[in-house]
Amino acid sequence: xxxxxxxxxxxxCRCGHLRPTKARLVLLASLVLAALxxxxxxxxGGKRLVRRLVAPAIVDPRAEKVxxxxxxxxxxQQLYSISWYRNDNALFKYSPSLDHLRGQFFEQPDEPDxxxxxxxxxxxxxxxxxxxxxxxxxxxxxxTYLCEVATEEPFFSDYAVANVxxxxxxxxxxxxxxxxxxxxxxxxxxxxxxxxPSLPPADLVFxxxxxxxxxxxxRSERTLHSIGEAATSSRLSVSLRLERHHFxxxxxxxxxxxxxxxxPVVGESRSDYTTEKSATLSTSNQRAAKHLTAAxxxxxxxxxxxxxxxxxxxxH
Ligand SMILES: *[C@@H]1O[C@H](CO)[C@@H](O)[C@H](O)[C@H]1NC(C)=O
Numbered sequence: 080x081x082x083x084x085x086x087x088x089x090x091x092c093r094c095g096h097l098r099p100t101k102a103r104l105v106l107l108a109s110l111v112l113a114a115l116x117x118x119x120x121x122x123x124g125g126k127r128l129v130r131r132l133v134a135p136a137i138v139d140p141r142a143e144k145v146x147x148x149x150x151x152x153x154x155x156q157q158l159y160s161i162s163w164y165r166n167d168n169a170l171f172k173y174s175p176s177l178d179h180l181r182g183q184f185f186e187q188p189d190e191p192d193x194x195x196x197x198x199x200x201x202x203x204x205x206x207x208x209x210x211x212x213x214x215x216x217x218x219x220x221x222x223t224y225l226c227e228v229a230t231e232e233p234f235f236s237d238y239a240v241a242n243v244x245x246x247x248x249x250x251x252x253x254x255x256x257x258x259x260x261x262x263x264x265x266x267x268x269x270x271x272x273x274x275x276p277s278l279p280p281a282d283l284v285f286x287x288x289x290x291x292x293x294x295x296x297x298r299s300e301r302t303l304h305s306i307g308e309a310a311t312s313s314r315l316s317v318s319l320r321l322e323r324h325h326f327x328x329x330x331x332x333x334x335x336x337x338x339x340x341x342x343p344v345v346g347e348s349r350s351d352y353t354t355e356k357s358a359t360l361s362t363s364n365q366r367a368a369k370h371l372t373a374a375x376x377x378x379x380x381x382x383x384x385x386x387x388x389x390x391x392x393x394x395h
Contacts, residue, residue: 126152126154127152127237128151128152128153128154128156128228128230128235128236128237129149129150129151129226129227129228129237129238129239130150130151130152130239131150131239131241132147132148132149132150132224132225132226132239132240132241133147133148133149133150133241134147134148134224134241134242134243135243136241136242136243136244136343136345137243137244137245137246137248137342137343137345138220138221138243138244138245138246139245139246139247140209140213140216140217140218140219140220140245140247140278140309141209141213141247141309142209142220143208143209144196144199144206144207144208144209145206145207145220145243146199146204146205146206146207147163147204147205147206147207147224147226147241147243148203148204148205149161149163149203149204149205149226149228149239150239151228151237153228153230156230156231156232156233156235157175157230157231157232158174158175158202158228158229158230158231159174159175159176159229159230159231159234160172160173160174160228160229161173161174161202161203161226161227161228161229162226162227162229163195163205163224163225163226163227164224164225164226164227165193165222165223165224165225166222166223167225170195170205171195171197171200171205173200173201173202175202193207193208193209193210193219193220194207194208194210195207195208196208205224205226207220213309214309217245217278217309218245219245220243220245221243221244221245222242222243223240223241223242223243224240224241224242224243225238225239225240226238226239242343244341244342244343245278246277246278246279246339246342246350247276247277247278247309247310248277248339248342248350249274249275249276249277249281249310249337249339249352250275250276251275251352252275252337252352252353252354253272253273253274253275253281253283253335253336253337253352253353253354254272254273254354255270255271255272255333255335255354255355255356256270256271256272256273257269257270257271258270258333258356258358259358260358260359261358261359261360261361261362262321262331262358262359262360262361263321263360263361264321264322264323264326264360265320265321265322266320266321267318267319267320267321268317268318268319268320268321268325268331268333268358269316269317269318270316270317270333271314271315271316271317272285272314272315272316272317272335272337272354273312273313273314274312274313274314274337274352275312276310276311276312277310277311277312277313277337277339278309278310278311279311279339279340279341279342280301280310280311280312280313281313281337281338281339281352282313282337282338282339282340283299283313283314283315283335283336283337284315284335284336284338285297285315285317285333285334285335285336286333286334286335286336287325287331287332287333287334288325288326288327288330288331288332289332289334292317292319296317296318296319297315297316297317297318298315298316298317298318299313299314299315299316300313300314300316301313301314302314313337315335317333326359326360329359329360330357330358330359330360331357331358331359331360332355332356332357333355333356333357333358334353334354334355335353335354335355336351336352336353337351337352337353338350338351338352339351
């Protein structure tokens with residue numbers, strides 16, 4: 080594959096090295112002339128052949144099939160071929176001139192996790208079939224796909240790329256358990272956060288009033304979800320002795336955030352979920368706190384009184 084970001088190119092040239100030089104202009108001009116004189120279609124004139132590769136950004140590895148389509152406009156040219164690659168390995172090639180073979184078909188022996196459906200793949204789309212047992216490879220379908228379109232007489236080629244990531248997104252936000260409605264300072268906070276099953280397993284983080292809890296106070300575990308054995312639940316527990324600084328104006332807000340590592344956030348698909356729950360400082364504690372400050376002022380006043388009395392005694 081050429082390391083260039085698309086654009087049309089001419090047969091025989093190395094796309095990546097073609098610069099808008101005088102030589103290129105001369106070449107283009109002669110090709111335009113040739114096209115005009117021979118009456119063969121028109122040159123794409125800098126227009127892209129391939130508009131985009133439409134692929135799902137996130138695919139469930141249990142999916143029976145996945146359809147990718149290559150959107151292109153030949154600008155009146157004849158299609159010579161459309162070739163599909165995954166991670167630079169050829170997967171499938173369709174060429175109308177090989178129509179008696181329904182196109183031509185490659186399969187990489189070192190990528191046995193995905194099969195190309197020759198019946199459903201054609202000049203516009205590539206249909207991949209799962210291997211029937213996703214447990215053998217939960218990353219089936221994943222990779223960087225490329226579709227390359229070539230025209231004939233004159234020969235042009237162009238391509239587009241798309242990434243596909245396999246994941247099973249959680250069906251709900253994480254659930255916080257064990258948080259009492261209120262606490263006293265010095266009491267133990269024992270809570271847990273359970274993430275809905277996902278693939279890959281969610282990474283969980285706890286925050287108190289927006290500040291990440293020290294990992295020493297937390298413990299994480301993972302359980303393979305029994306249904307289908309595809310997704311895993313993560314659980315994070317927190318155990319810490321509450322101090323006054325854990326309360327902000329008498330409130331402690333515990334937040335649990337679940338993220339799926341390596342899964343992009345695209346459009347509607349979410350891979351970042353948070354749940355929040357709050358607890359308050361016990362009213363007895365709050366009263367005690369008020370009482371403490373009130374007592375403090377009382378002591379202050381009496382001390383001032385004592386000083387004044389002493390002053391009066393000494394002076395007189
Ligand atoms: C595909 O993923 C690779 C590696 O993560 C990244 O460098 C590249 O930009 C992505 N391509 C597209 C079209 O998103």
